[in-house]
């Protein structure tokens with residue numbers, strides 16, 4: 001039997017349908033809801049319906065379709081928060097129709113926003129003699145764009161004052177950077193200088209290595225507190241010290257932006273003794289995601305500058321709006337107020353101790369999962385937050401300071417022993433098999449230079465309880481033992497276990513834009529340039 005390489009499901013459905021009005025509306029571009037007959041409705045799929053359908057049909061149609069989405073609680077791939085208490089949800093709904101930019105109309109929301117800035121600046125140890133400024137953003141990505149732009153403006157101005165060329169800015173960060181950092185560089189025409197990372201160093205930027213990439217055109221260094229690959233923290237303090245020495249040697253004054261997308265809301269609570277924030281003099285700005293360990297639903301980010309002097313006036317717009325004067329320095333104008341309310345809800349509801357309790361619990365669960373994976377001998381763990389920092393430490397202690405620092409993330413791979421015994425097993429199959437049980441655990445390649453290493457990663461969020469970890473370990477062990485069983489159908493037939501994604505072409509750039517992506521086996525990490 002010859003199998004056609006690709007059957008278009010929409011065409012098959014169209015051929016097989018019975019419908020009286022086939023000619024009027026191309027059947028394959030229609031979707032319909034099914035409930036009781038009185039609610040059933042058919043609408044075109046890719047064009048706006050001429051007449052609408054009843055709200056309950058529209059709801060049903062989309063409600064049913066979203067049943068195909070993964071279960072957010074079991075989505076261990078994401079850092080983004082997936083659970084808030086009912087009172088927070090109530091508050092969210094009550095404020096869902098407010099725009100935070102309308103400061104005059106919603107003065108309470110505006111004041112809550114400003115108090116959030118103040119609370120976060122304080123958590124990040126903004127010096128008392130400084131005037132910190134900041135804003136809510138859609139997420140860390142927007143916050144990183146703003147942090148980067150402020151660095152660029154500051155550099156450009158200094159170059160102009162010195163009568164020097166300001167046309168070739170560059171920015172330095174590790175090859176483990178999240179795509180938002182590279183986006184900043186590309187969107188705002190700054191050369192990105194990626195510092196290669198090594199497996200031996202936890203796939204993060206080593207500050208000494210970064211120095212080689214810095215020159216007079218460097219607008220700043222972005223240091224990542226909580227690498228998305230493994231959860232490792234880059235060393236902000238060491239970077240700052242090395243930049244002090246660089247300034248002594250060369251006169252170059254290079255400042256730091258910390259990408260604390262995840263670390264910004266974990267380090268202050270789990271590692272109060274770690275110096276990474278505004279205590280470190282060269283740190284001029286920090287971003288975080290309220291919707292990650294800020295424990296708020298998406299989308300919310302924050303960016304804060306240690307002092308208003310670092311937010312160049314060119315980035316600030318004075319709005320004379322509805323009789324009031326407001327200042328804005330975000331990329332987006334309108335933004336929902338509800339996530340900001342939810343952030344304040346958490347500050348009030350949890351307090352410092354509550355955030356700490358959750359951070360400590362997440363890290364305890366991270367250690368449990370890490371140890372269980374290692375104890376099975378099927379897996380090796382890359383993340384290090386389960387490794388005690390000295391032999392004297394009481395391994396039953398809950399204090400994260402007794403262990404290596406990092407995010408509550410377990411990154412791991414099949415052990416060498418398992419791979420030797422089962423050379424036919426591909427690690428990516430573990431991801432697919434877990435998906436059949438509802439778990440979403442990504443398998444991806446390590447950053448540039450180490451891209452031949454495949455990493456499985458579990459983010460241990462508040463909702464991943466000890467009970468769920470036990471279920472996850474049970475399923476993981478069953479899967480790898482099953483794959484090792486002689487005669488396992490997946491292994492013997494060599495089935496390629498790619499998760500089917502219906503409709504994946506629609507609304508995406510043409511495939512040719514991706515340099516022939518699709519079938520080929522080139523290893524890719526979280527992102528790659530097109």
Ligand SMILES: *Cc1c(COP(=O)(O)O)cnc(C)c1O
Nearest residue numbers: 139140141178180228261262289
């Ligand atoms: C998630 C993440 C980002 C992007 O943050 P969003 O809030 O998703 O825009 C940037 N950097 C790091 C290190 C991240 O983990």
